[in-house]
Amino acid sequence: MTFWFLFLLGLATYLMVQRSVVNITRTPIWLLWLVLMTPALLLSGWTLVYGVKQPPPPSLIIWPAIICLLLYWLLFQWGRQPPRDQQTQTTTQTPESQSAIHPTAEQAPVRPIEPTEETQLRNCFPWSIYYIQNIEYRPQAIICRGQLRTTPIQAYQQIRANIEAQFGDRFLIIFQEGFNGKPFFVLVPNTQAARAGNTNKQEQLTRxxxxxxxxxxxxxxxxxxxxxxxxxxxxxxxxxxxxxxxxxxxxxxxxxxxxxxxxxxxxxxxxxxxxxxxxxxxxxxxxxxxxxxxxxxxxxxxxxxxxxxxxxxxxxxxxxxxxxxxxxxxxxxxxxxxxxxxxxxxxxxxxxxxxxxxxxxxxxxxxxxxxxxxxxxxxxxxxxxxxxxxxxxxxxxxxxxxxxxxxxxxxxxxxxxxxxxxxxxxxxxxxxxxxxxxxxxxxxxxxxxxxxxxxxxxxxxxxxxxxxxxxxxxxxxxxxxxxxxxxxxxxxxx
Known part of the structure; x- marks a missing residue:
């Protein structure tokens, strides 16, 4: 039973850690996995030595769990720290703008469009579709906030078509609901545009x-x-x-x-x-x-x-x-x-x-x-x-x-x-x-x-x-x- 318990537990732990934090922290996955598995390994060792009839002491259950969870959090946060040259930029981002930035986006200038292009951007938002009230510039995104005046699907399709007509494939257009319940648009620089027609990349992708x-x-x-x-x-x-x-x-x-x-x-x-x-x-x-x-x-x-x-x-x-x-x-x-x-x-x-x-x-x-x-x-x-x-x-x-x-x-x-x-x-x-x-x-x-x-x-x-x-x-x-x-x-x- 102990063997199979470790089988299933080890598999589930690795899959969950690998799928949930691989793109978030630089800490090695195997190290995070080992920290999470330590309490189970200790309890399994106790069972092998003393058998199931002698339960482990509460301290062997509570303290390893607390210590390992704290160690996991510290290792996770240690690997999550951004490079120094980006710390000053990320501190200005709101939770909404951070959640809207897509992982396919690479580092972009502080203002992804030229000042003269802002009028073109505003013209992409007809007042009868989405009445734009504010444009916020972030290092990796342009956030456009306003009032939705039609159905979400019609607004997204129309706004996307307008932006693509003005700016081509320079941006990915994200339509997201804010924490206040109001939907907003985010324009993220499209780093895949130059690779879209590269068939060699597509062949390499499949392997x-x-x-x-x-x-x-x-x-x-x-x-x-x-x-x-x-x-x-x-x-x-x-x-x-x-x-x-x-x-x-x-x-x-x-x-x-x-x-x-x-x-x-x-x-x-x-x-x-x-x-x-x-x-x-x-x-x-x-x-x-x-x-x-x-x-x-x-x-x-x-x-x-x-x-x-x-x-x-x-x-x-x-x-x-x-x-x-x-x-x-x-x-x-x-x-x-x-x-x-x-x-x-x-x-x-x-x-x-x-x-x-x-x-x-x-x-x-x-x-x-x-x-x-x-x-x-x-x-x-x-x-x-x-x-x-x-x-x-x-x-x-x-x-x-x-x-x-x-x-x-x-x-x-x-x-x-x-x-x-x-x-x-x-x-x-x-x-x-x-x-x-x-x-x-x-x-x-x-x-x-x-x-x-x-x-x-x-x-x-x-x-x-x-x-x-x-x-x-x-x-x-x-x-x-x-x-x-x-x-x-x-x-x-x-």
Whole structure:
């Protein structure tokens, strides 16, 4: 159990740290990961030495957690310090202007347009569309504030067309809602304009050879881990190398789930003409055999509709791929009796009642053979499917730059999404009191920034169909992480 707990915890911790702070701090990711993992490693060491029957002293739980969280914050802030030559410029920026600046923008002059061009800029804002009242100049942006007099989508399309007619492709036009509830326009120097027609850059962006090489390497590392799950020892493998094939069911199932998840993001990004890399796997000869897969988007997201579709496509595609695999794997798993080693993190004796969805799927797959006194010895494919559900749940957490954070941002706007993210952090922390396996994940969420990158048109709201789909995605998160209520478990006979 300890081994698998560290497996899942290490994977989740690394993915969350890598995705949330890689573009914010210069502190090495591995160092931040190690600091966050230290309390879990200490508790795991205590369990290995003294066993589960002797609980660790409170000081071993409280002090390492406090010290490591403070150390994480200090390391994060240390790496976040801007260069000296930019400190005097950043101190003049307001929170709104900082959140509006797009990461694709490079350092620009203090006044991105000439004084003689200000009249042209003002003429781009018809009074019947957006009555402009004030123009503010920032080192990397021009902020135009005024009164919206039509629908957000009509205003954005008209203003963008006017600015492109006057200034060509010099600027990215961002339409964002301020903290006071009033929408404003931001013009950011477009550093990608000179590269837009460079086909060599586009070919270099995809790198199919590298993607294929990483797929093959990850297939080897996940198959190696799959041998452990299939109880094939290195000595047995050396005498019969063909036994290496027994690691393939786990490897192929896990890579299929992760690959389809990232393909969902990639294909949807391509549909919206968002430049992005191919899905890249991260091979690792320990943990689960991989640290997952990722894509990088190299151009801004045009609107909240695209932000929603790109964000939800990954978890939705991954979940659809996971369902048949986890049901098939559960159907080929073995029933074992409940004992002290039974938990949600022990694949040799999984208690399905720790998750509503897993309990329902287990009952569908195993039928009457699964009783209230049963645990499950998972088939390798079921292990991969179980991990697929965990990956889906982690990505759907409505916090910051996670997929769930983008989804609630697209549904409710950036300000409300920040509030939802804060509530989600507290709820997961409360849930960890019932299921201690979630404690470290809850702590990690506390250090993921709540604010994420705005879309170019970040004001126009979604349609009702996408709102409903987003709520269903949040419901899926709930049924994965919440334990099965006893009353429902009694009805199902588990």
């Amino acid at each position: 199919p050879g590298l993607a294929l090489l990483l797929v093959l390497a990850t297939l080897v590392t996940t198959s190696w881990v799959g041998l452990t799950i299939a109880d094939v020892s290195p000595k047995t493998l050396s005498s019969n190398p063909l036994l290496f094939l027994q690691g393939l069911p786990y490897a192929l199932a896990l890579m299929t789930i992760l690959g389809i998840h990232e393909l969902g993001h990639y294909l949807t990004a391509r549909f919206y003409k968002i430049r992005s890399t191919l899905p890249y796997f991260i091979p690792m000869p320990f943990f689960l055999g991989t640290f997952g897969a990722f894509i990088q988007m190299k151009s801004p997201i045009p609107n909240r509709k695209a932000l929603f579709d790109v964000s939800i496509a990954g978890p939705l595609a991954g979940f659809i791929a996971t369902l048949p695999l986890v049901i098939w794997g559960l159907a080929h798993s073995d029933i074992v009796p409940l004992d002290d080693k039974t938990s949600i993190l022990n694949p040799d004796a999984l208690n399905p009642k720790y998750s509503i969805l897993i309990a329902i799927l287990a009952k569908i797959a195993l039928g009457g053979a699964l009783t209230a006194k049963s645990a499950i010895d998972l088939h390798p494919v079921a292990v991969a499917g179980f991990l697929g559900l965990i990956v889906t749940a982690l990505n759907l957490m409505p916090v910051g730059q996670l997929d769930g954070g983008h989804i609630v941002h697209a549904m409710f706007g950036q300000r409300t999404a920040m509030l939802i993210g804060q509530i989600a952090r507290l709820l997961l922390l409360m849930l960890s009191l019932v299921q201690p396996e979630f404690f470290v994940w809850a702590i990690i969420l506390l250090f993921i920034p709540l604010i994420d990158e705005p879309a170019l048109n970040d004001v126009t709201e979604l349609d009702n169909k996408r709102d409903i789909l987003g709520l269903l995605a949040m419901a899926l998160l709930v049924v994965i992480i919440l334990p099965m209520p006893q009353a429902i478990a009694n009805l199902l006979g588990i």
